[in-house]
Amino acid sequence: MIADQLIAAAITMTTPILLAAMGGLVNRQAGIVNIGLEGKMLVGAFTAVVVSSITDGWLPAVLCAALAGSLVGLLFSLVITRANANMIVAGLGLNVLIAGVLGFVLNWYFDASGTLRLPDVTLLPHVLPSTVSSIPVVGRTLENLEPLTIFAWLSVAALPFLLANTRLGLWIRVSGNAPQVARAMGLPGKNVQDFSTAFAGFFAGLGGAHLALASIGLFNEGLTAGRGFIALAAFYFGRDKPVATAMVCLLFGFLDATQIRMQTAGLPPKLIGTIPYLLVLIALCIVGWRASRKESPS
Amino acid sequence: MADTTLPANALMPLLDKSFRLAFPFLVALAVGAAILLIIGENPFDVYALMAQESFGSLRRSSATLSAATPLLFTSVATAICFRTGVFNVGVEGAFVLGGISAAFVGFTLPVYFGSAIIPLAFAFAALVGAAWLYIPGLLLARYKVDEVVSTLMLNFVAFGISGYLVNGPLLSRESGNNVTPLVHEIAQLPRLLPPSTLHAGFIVGLLVVAAYALWVKRTPSGFESALVGFSQRFARAVGISIPATIILVMVLSGLVAGLGGGSHALGQLHRFADGFSPGFGFTGMAVALLARNSPLGIIFGSILFGALASSGTTVQLFSDIPLDLVNIIEGTVMIFAVVELGRITLFRRSVRS
Numbered sequence: 001m002i003a004d005q006l007i008a009a010a011i012t013m014t015t016p017i018l019l020a021a022m023g024g025l026v027n028r029q030a031g032i033v034n035i036g037l038e039g040k041m042l043v044g045a046f047t048a049v050v051v052s053s054i055t056d057g058w059l060p061a062v063l064c065a066a067l068a069g070s071l072v073g074l075l076f077s078l079v080i081t082r083a084n085a086n087m088i089v090a091g092l093g094l095n096v097l098i099a100g101v102l103g104f105v106l107n108w109y110f111d112a113s114g115t116l117r118l119p120d121v122t123l124l125p126h127v128l129p130s131t132v133s134s135i136p137v138v139g140r141t142l143e144n145l146e147p148l149t150i151f152a153w154l155s156v157a158a159l160p161f162l163l164a165n166t167r168l169g170l171w172i173r174v175s176g177n178a179p180q181v182a183r184a185m186g187l188p189g190k191n192v193q194d195f196s197t198a199f200a201g202f203f204a205g206l207g208g209a210h211l212a213l214a215s216i217g218l219f220n221e222g223l224t225a226g227r228g229f230i231a232l233a234a235f236y237f238g239r240d241k242p243v244a245t246a247m248v249c250l251l252f253g254f255l256d257a258t259q260i261r262m263q264t265a266g267l268p269p270k271l272i273g274t275i276p277y278l279l280v281l282i283a284l285c286i287v288g289w290r291a292s293r294k295e296s297p298s
Numbered sequence: 299m300a301d302t303t304l305p306a307n308a309l310m311p312l313l314d315k316s317f318r319l320a321f322p323f324l325v326a327l328a329v330g331a332a333i334l335l336i337i338g339e340n341p342f343d344v345y346a347l348m349a350q351e352s353f354g355s356l357r358r359s360s361a362t363l364s365a366a367t368p369l370l371f372t373s374v375a376t377a378i379c380f381r382t383g384v385f386n387v388g389v390e391g392a393f394v395l396g397g398i399s400a401a402f403v404g405f406t407l408p409v410y411f412g413s414a415i416i417p418l419a420f421a422f423a424a425l426v427g428a429a430w431l432y433i434p435g436l437l438l439a440r441y442k443v444d445e446v447v448s449t450l451m452l453n454f455v456a457f458g459i460s461g462y463l464v465n466g467p468l469l470s471r472e473s474g475n476n477v478t479p480l481v482h483e484i485a486q487l488p489r490l491l492p493p494s495t496l497h498a499g500f501i502v503g504l505l506v507v508a509a510y511a512l513w514v515k516r517t518p519s520g521f522e523s524a525l526v527g528f529s530q531r532f533a534r535a536v537g538i539s540i541p542a543t544i545i546l547v548m549v550l551s552g553l554v555a556g557l558g559g560g561s562h563a564l565g566q567l568h569r570f571a572d573g574f575s576p577g578f579g580f581t582g583m584a585v586a587l588l589a590r591n592s593p594l595g596i597i598f599g600s601i602l603f604g605a606l607a608s609s610g611t612t613v614q615l616f617s618d619i620p621l622d623l624v625n626i627i628e629g630t631v632m633i634f635a636v637v638e639l640g641r642i643t644l645f646r647r648s649v650r651s
Contacts, residue, residue: 033446079633086636088385088446089587092580093636097629103622108337226454236447268466274458277451281437284448288441 006257008140012214014253015149016041016207016224020231021249022155023203025240029163030196031176035091036076037204038228039098040069042221044208046102046116049219053118058125062148062209069205070198072098077197081190095228103221116219124148124213148210155203159242172196204228233280239287252276319595322588322637323602326630330623337619344619351612352605360494366604367496367565368393368575370503371558372582373600374510375551377591381514382547383527384438388449390579391456392430392552396423396559398460401570402468404481404563415485420502420560427556428549430456435548439541445548453579464572476572487565499561504597506554511593513550523547555579581607584628587635603628 020037027034044065052061076094079085106112124146133143163169175182175189176196182189211223230252238245255276259269331341352362372389379386403419411418434452437443463478470479487498513520526533526543534540558578563570581603588602589595610624 035446035450079637083637085633086385088387089583089636090633092387092583093629093632095629096577096580096584096625096632100622100625100627100629104333104620104626107620107622108618229450229454232447233451268462270458270462270465274455277454277458280451281443281448281455284443285437285441288437288443292441 003137004140006254006261007138008144009257010250010254011141011149012144012253013256014249015152015214016210017227017231017234017252018152018156018246018249019148019207019210020204020228021234021238021245022152022159022242023200023207024231025235025238025242025245026159026163026172026203027196027200028235028240029176030172030193031179032077032080032087032193032197032200033091033232034073034197034200035088035232036072036094036098036228037200037231038224038226039095040072040201040204041208041211041224041228042098042102043072044069044205045212045223046105046208046219047205048209048212049116049118049121049217052121052213052217056120056122058122058147058213061122061213062124062206065209066202066205069201069203069208071201073201073204074194074198076201077194080197081193099221106219106221114221118218121213121217123215123217124210146210146214148206148214151206152210153246156242156246163242168192168195204231207231230276233276237280237283248279251279319588319590322631322634325634326627329630330627333623333626334619339617339619344613344617347617348605348609348613351609356491357494358608360491360496361608362601362605363500364494364496364566364604365608366600367500367503368558368562368578369582369585369600369603370500370507370596371554371561372578373585373589373596374506374582375555375558376579376583376586377589377596378510378513378523378551378554379547380586381527381591382523382543383530384435384544384547385446386431386434386449386548386551387446387579387583388431388434388452388456389551389555389582390575390577391449391453392427392555393559393562393579394460394575395430395456396427396556397563397574398463398468398478398559398570399423399426399556400560401478401481401563401567404485405479405569407482407485409482409484413484415482416487416564419481419485419564420557423556423560423563424553425556427552427554427559429552431548431552431555432545435545438548439544460570460574461572464570468570470569478570480569481564485564486568487561495566497561497565499565502557502561503600506557507593507596510554510596514593519543519546580632581628584632584635588631 020041024034024037047068048061048065051064052058055061076090079090080087106116110116126143127145127147127150128142130143133139135142163173171187171192175187175192179189208224212219234248234252235245238248255272259272262269262272327345334341334344351358353359372393375389375392376386400419400423403422404415407415407418430452434445434448437448438445464476468478470477472479490496490498490500514524522533522538523543523546525538526540530540562574567574585596585599585603589599606624606627610621613619614621
């Protein structure tokens, strides 16, 4: 019974991180480290709640969230690729700016401080009939399964192929890993980078939509709670490989889900919450240590 | 190229330079103005009100300086690294840890230490901050671990550690949730203009900026670190140790950030509490970028952002304009501070050959 709940919670917690990480991974393959994922998730969550309330449907809400995310991503990308802004500072600035804009709109238009509750917010539907809940261990997970989780895992399955075997996938990788080759081949490197950032925004927007519409159906300024950075940690840890990154996301989702239970077991949740970040540090150290050993074999 | 149209008088380059320095802030003000226009407010009125609320009286001015105090530290801490080409975004974490360290010393040491507690608390805060940023410095210098990611991650670790301490071992028994006990009265920094919260930490901040200016202008290591930031290859060629410089600036940055946290804990809050820093580290980054790492610019920038923060609250109270306007301005400044101004200058000069 506990395993049942834990798995279901872990899968749900994984989805937003996974979506953002898949977007960020493609973006990084194209040579842009996207520090602004957090902000784009927030935009997605906000858009999803507002559109869901207006249209009374989850699909337009999710689509609008993704579009809003990619629009922000595109603008962000233009600042980096066309105006040569430093991507780290611009990304941090973007997060501050988005938090400001959303807070402003929330306060001024919706007259709400921090939390936005709207009537008739349609949540993401469960795709499988509720009878599946009788299946042992994974029953609850299957029952909770919604379209975005399925989409997220489908993208994990598809991305390795798309990145390795399609023209666009190769363009993305070449413009990130060997910009001079891309230039020599006459590829529109900057356009490809812009596309990848918009793509990252699309996925981050979806991740935000999942956060808002999976179960709570409202928007809060602190809704993302650093998940954009966890996603960043995930694809750094997974070294930009979709499947490895997805496994890391699963681990982080699992940690997230166990946090509350750890607390009852007497372990401090705040310290447990730092594990993803520590893991990334350790992973980066190992990678760096290996590289430095290879450089000077002695 | 022969068509170098030199400016006619000497004032022009100066004007040009100050325009370029002010450019990000002007854009941010324009963005803010556009938003104010959309919601049907007169931007000039709002900005005038903000200016009046931040500098209109002695009381308001001291509130502004009080809000600027933590920024003096965090922007110096950021500038030390940025001018060396080290993208340290971990000032926030070191600031928070410095704060909890100073508060810990401030309420743990017995009262008979007297006012010696203050330097001890500052020293401990600086030590913790320096040790904290020594980690990413070492990782970058030795293993080429990307400092942006490591410092970003370490921020969250710092929040986790301080959040754990303030809810666990260091939780105040009397005051309920998420705060440590108050530091001893003797360990609190004196207030400079009593009704306002402006405290001696502001003086310490100015001293830190002065020390930074000295380091930049008068010391070999300050010069060497600028060279490293200018060109690592050149610096290596003239015999500067890049790893040593990286570690040095990281440790210095952590030291200053830790001092800043200490000043905020001992002077402003008199304790450590959850939500200790509403992003002082990141605002400090905006200040350092806006100031292009210049000491004088840092003082101006800190006061500017202090003014925004202190007037934002009252503007929200009086005129129904959300405080988030301040965040919008800050974010815009950060983005436009790094946008390459290539062709955006007042007077066109074709110097490029």
